[in-house]
Amino acid sequence: MLRARAAGAAALALSAALLTGCQLPDVSMSPDLTAGEETAAPTRAASTQAAVRTEAAPAAPSTEVAPPTPARPAGDLDTGALTHALPAGDRTVVVDYWTTGQAVTWTAEDDKTVQLSAHVEGGDEDTEVLVTRFALTVDDGTTRALAAEDRGEFALMPPYSYSTALTLPGADSAAEALTLEVQFDLLVETEPGSQRWFRQTVLDTLQLPLLQEDPS
Numbered sequence: 001m002l003r004a005r006a007a008g009a010a011a012l013a014l015s016a017a018l019l020t021g022c023q024l025p026d027v028s029m030s031p032d033l034t035a036g037e038e039t040a041a042p043t044r045a046a047s048t049q050a051a052v053r054t055e056a057a058p059a060a061p062s063t064e065v066a067p068p069t070p071a072r073p074a075g076d077l078d079t080g081a082l083t084h085a086l087p088a089g090d091r092t093v094v095v096d097y098w099t100t101g102q103a104v105t106w107t108a109e110d111d112k113t114v115q116l117s118a119h120v121e122g123g124d125e126d127t128e129v130l131v132t133r134f135a136l137t138v139d140d141g142t143t144r145a146l147a148a149e150d151r152g153e154f155a156l157m158p159p160y161s162y163s164t165a166l167t168l169p170g171a172d173s174a175a176e177a178l179t180l181e182v183q184f185d186l187l188v189e190t191e192p193g194s195q196r197w198f199r200q201t202v203l204d205t206l207q208l209p210l211l212q213e214d215p216s
Helices: 002-021 030-056
Strands: 081-088 091-098 112-122 129-139 144-155 162-168 177-189 197-209
Touching (some): 112 177, 144 162
Antiparallel strands (some): 129 177
């Protein structure tokens, strides 16, 4: 009996030793769960900060668009010179206009100089034709004023001509164009050497558009 009990005790001791050697390690999920929570926390915080920054950004100020400058139409002296042929009975009064300035850049405030030369073509070349009055009226759309006047008896038949230079003063700042109204009052002999005369008036018009100032 003693031998049997000793053998049983030895078997129990061996079993306990085997169980102790094969004990499973202590496995816990807590470290992994904690790491996940720590990773997610900064992400949520960064998203929240980005949202706050987005909401706090000031709205861009609205930009006012300036009205476009009106386009300037073509003018009679844009090329620098112009010739008009004006009927006067059986004759033609030919008027050459020109400027040494740049008509395409003229504004209302600018001083402008226009020159002209007039002569007669056609009709009886032995019949005298005289200019007794030359007048220039300038209309800027607001005011209309006599800008030049010349009185006398000026020969107009070849080889003679009537020439003058005209200085146009500054116009109203709102003016978009100048209209030049030209007038020649003529005395024409009824027949060569008769010293009897009749009067003719010849009219002409020039359009000078003005460059508009940029409103900005």
